[in-house]
Amino acid sequence: MNQNAQSGSRQEFPFDPLSAEFARNPYAGYEKLRQRDGLSYFGDFDVWIASRYDDVTAMATNNRMVRSLDGIASAEELLAIKRKANWHDMPYHERFVQTNLLESDGPVHDRLRRQVFRFFAPAAIARLRDMIQDYVDGLVDTLIDRGEIDFIGDLACHVPGHVIGRLLGVPDEDCPKLRVWSENIVQYFDIDRTEEKKQIAETASAEFAEYLIALKADRVRAPQDDLISRMLEAERDGGFTGDEFIATCMLILKAGHGSTIDVLGSGMHALLRFPGELRRLRADPALITTGVQEMFRFESPLPFFHRFNTEEIEFGGRTYPVGTKFGLLYGSANRDSAAFDNPDLFDVGRKPNRHIAFGGGAHFCLGNHLSRLDMEIIFTTLLRRMSSIELIEEPEYKRGLQARGPKSLRIAFTPA
Helix, strand or coil: CCCCCCCCCCCCCCCCCCCHHHHHCCHHHHHHHHCCCCCEEECCCCEEEECCHHHHHHHHCCCCEECCCECCECHHHHHHHHHHCCCCCCHHHHHHCCCCCCCCCHHHHHHHHHHHHHHHCHHHHHCCHHHHHHHHHHHHHHHCCCCEEEHHHHHHHHHHHHHHHHHHCCCHHHHHHHHHHHHHHHHHHCCCCCHHHHHHHHHHHHHHHHHHHHHHHHHHHCCCCCHHHHHHHHHHCCCCCHHHHHHHHHHHHHHCCHHHHHHHHHHHHHHHHCHHHHHHHHHCHHHHHHHHHHHHHHCCCCCEEEEEECCCEEECCEEECCCCEEEEEHHHHCCCCCCCCCCCCCCCCCCCCCCCCCCCHHHCCCCHHHHHHHHHHHHHHHHHHEEEEEECCCCCECCCCCCCCECCCEEEEEEC
8 A cells, every 4th residue: 555645755764773872861862853743664664653642642542543554455455455464364463463453453453452451450459469579579588589580580470460461361381472472572573574573473472372263262161260260151142253362362362461561661670770769659658559650651572553544634734644653652752742741750649641652542551551551560569678779880781772770780789
């Protein structure tokens, strides 16, 4: 499809998402984008980028903006687009990753979301608090006498996946390999889609799907008190097809891993970069709720999402034809001084904090309540059980446009 605007210049893009400089500090480049009029074209993704808070919010909540080109492009056009993006010849990836709740729109999206929404509502998530607290306490027990850990590898990466795994019905001992599969799938969403990375993503998709197919079969034989067993009831009532069932489970598990791990790491880093805010949170633990929201705003773990327009649209004085791809830079919008006072200041008590790290509209993040509860419990527990926490060395952040978080985070601490 023609994804070029009818007017508007294609200026040189002000940053390279794969560079070490961008990984260290993407916000200088984001600021340059926000200073431009209208949208900016990014050729590597063939996408028009929205970087200001008002623009991103307007697109995220516009029901004429969708995630998928289904119903907009013909089958031949869709295949051509997939080939251009090296998104083809991946049977398991196409079947279970490229087609799911996140990548659907309209009645299909509404039907799929309706099957699982109640399990992620605030009241349902609140009932998990004791289980999460017990798991975090047990994990901290194994680490507290060490005095020095990699906060990501030793702690953060173990909690979200195990929690969502327990909710879904995955045995604890299997959760580590689900994290590896999730990371190997997600790495292919970014710009550098090499053949090697493509094969890694397809292999992970196949192994993940086959695992879930076997787990589902176990629950058919012997239902348990878990989400998979409840989803089987929805499938019998016509809420899922067989493939949709597996794709939904895979999406829930993938989403339960990476982004929460990333924001746990960047959130801890922010507290250590702003020691006054760490002391403030220690002095008033009730600030944890606003503090966690500020972690999502300050370093949005999923800085970029795309949309397509279903109707010709005028934006910033320019007209964009149907099927134009737009990039919503949540990471930039959440640092926009037009929307936030002192946006580069980390403030654990920030109010109001209308960040859009969870997106907006029909695709507002389903797991936001669970992610925030995980974080509240983890940080509250650590501040209670560690009398001091210090950064050992500056972390290296992931490269790319799709995810934001440190690869590791070495910290030293004194047990309380």
